[in-house]
Amino acid sequence: MSEFSLWDIVYNLLLAGRWTVLLSLTAFVLGGIVGLLLLMVRTAGNPWVVRFVRGYVELFQGTPLLMQLFIVFFGLPLIGLDVSPWVAATFGLTLFTSAFLTEIWRGCVESVGKGQWEASASLGMNFTQQMRYIVLPQALRIAIPPTVGFSVQVVKGTAVASIIGFVELTKAGTMITNATYAPFTVYGCVAVMYFLICYPLSLFARHLEGKFRNVAR
Amino acid sequence: MAYKFDFGAIVPHWELLVDGMILTAELTVIGAVVGVGLGIMGAWARASRAPVISQIVGVYVELIRNTPFLVQLFFIFFGLPALGVKLTEFQAAVLAMIVNLGAYSTEIIRAGILAIPQGQIEAAQSLAMNRVQIFRYVVLLPALKKIWPALSSQIVIVMLGSSVCSQIAAEELTFGANYIQAINFRAFEVYFVVTGLYLVMSILLRMGLKVLGNYLFERRRHV
Structure with missing residues (x-):
């Protein structure tokens, strides 16, 4: 059995962490675009459209993200689209993000x-x-401020994509754990990396909130 | 289109789904009650004048709020045994939900407490109420009433988040779904139905919490 030093663990997690960042960014940008479109058509005020958007939001806020990803992952192939975990995760997270952003x-x-x-x-x-x-x-x-705050939820949401087999930070953590039998260290490192991504975003959101409150006064 | 949908393939396994829903509900109820309790203690500690305790709670809140639930769950289930703490799947899932909701509700309840006007507390002090009485009657109840909608949504989010507990083989609703699709290969149909079940559960939970909120806060007002 090959030996994994702490540095090997961290290095491999960092490599996988790039995918977490990429997936978060893609989902956030695409979700923002879809969310903005939904907001526009909703504000324009056709009652059927309003009802549709309300149902859309209710659907995505009332079901687990994991189920949404499963349905995309197993559902798209049924209409003839062969999707990789990356496409399914991006698509699912985009819909999820758009529902929350349009509501915010x-x-x-x-x-x-x-x-x-x-x-x-x-x-x-x-x-x-x-x-x-x-x-x-x-x-x-x-x-x-709330949009920046929500970006933290998107980053954390990408962890669920590991379950449909997309190799990002959490999935890499599981794979390295299976190789090293050191779950405490590995998942500890994984958690620290998520924290390093999310905490600055949280702080930034809080900073913006404070700034806005001062302006409002 | 070659694919034929066959939702009937789920029917023989309906008991698995019912069992899963019961376990999801159990996880949610225990997680919510203990988690909110933890949140109340956390909020009290955050509001207290003891800076060390307040800071420790602050670190806990930030750590939990800035890491994914799935990683917390894996850490508790796979990581803690290295320290000699062995938990069953159910115990680990409950613990993860409690710890997770505890952090979020600490922050939510704290916001409610901060919104209590200082004059209320001074008035209570002038009535010679002790600290525990003041916290319970003057601070906590009005604060909870104010933030009840936010707390309710957080509880619903935690209930939905419990679907990832299937990954440590806690036999909740998603686990049931995974099990069924492994038997009949009808992945889409199973997950479609289970998504509907989650939607129903979240709507019921939201309604239940609303009723509970009315009961807890509206009646007490006249006492």
């Missing part, structure tokens, strides 16, 4: 006063202009 942002858009909408409408602006020039710039300031 809805609250921010709704916090912009009704008078703002009416004033801009009275200036003859159409929906796109109202969104672009009046509502989104104001909503954006409120939206940034």
Whole structure:
């Protein structure tokens, strides 16, 4: 049996950690785009669309992320798409992220006063202009801290992708544990690495919250 | 399309799903009760004037909130035996849920406590209530009432998160699903149905917590 030093463990985890970062970023960016589209069509106000988006959010917030990934992983092949764990994880996490972000942002858009909408409408602006020039710039300031805060949830969510066989930090931890029989050290290192990714994000979100509160005063 | 859906293939195994749901519910109830209890103690410690205890609790909260539940679970189940602490799958799953919810609820309840006006506490002191009485009647109950919606969502999140406990072979709902699809190879159908079951469970749990909140906080107001 080959010997694993602590450095070997950390080095191999760092290699796998790149995939955690990449998956988080991809899911967050794509989820943000989908979330923004959902927010737009929802705010535009067709009652059927509103109902659909509400159901979409309810579905993804009311079921486990693991089940969502399983359904994507086993469901897409049934419609003829052969998906790798990477594609399934990206797709599933994108949907998951979009549902949460669209809900967070809805609250921010709704916090912009009704008078703002009416004033801009009275200036003859159409929906796109109202969104672009009046509502989104104001909503954006409120939206940034909780959005950064949610990015922590996305990073932690990527750990679940290990279960459908995507080799990221957690999966690498399991594989190294099976080779070294040192679960305490390995999972300890895995936890530390997640912490090193997530804690700065948490601190940044808190910093932004404080900053925003001062501005609001 | 060559694939034919066959949801009927799940029917013979329905008992596994019921057993799984019961275990998921057990995990959730124990995790929620003890976890929120831990959160109350944590919030008290955070609000107390003892800086060392407050900091220790702060480190615990940050460590848990910034690492994935799955890793915490693996650490408890696979890692702790190295220190001589051997747990069954169920014990490890419950412990992980308690520790996880404890950290989140510490933070949530603390926010509620911070929102209690100082004047309330001073008024209670002037009525000669002792510290425990003040904490219980003047600080904790109104604080819990205020943050009950946030706490409820967190409990639902923990219930949904328990699906990864199948990875250490705790026989909850997802474990049942994995088991069934290993027998009949109908992965999509099984997971589709189980996702629906989780959705129902989360809706019921949310309703239950709302009723519990009404019972706990609305009635007491008149006492």
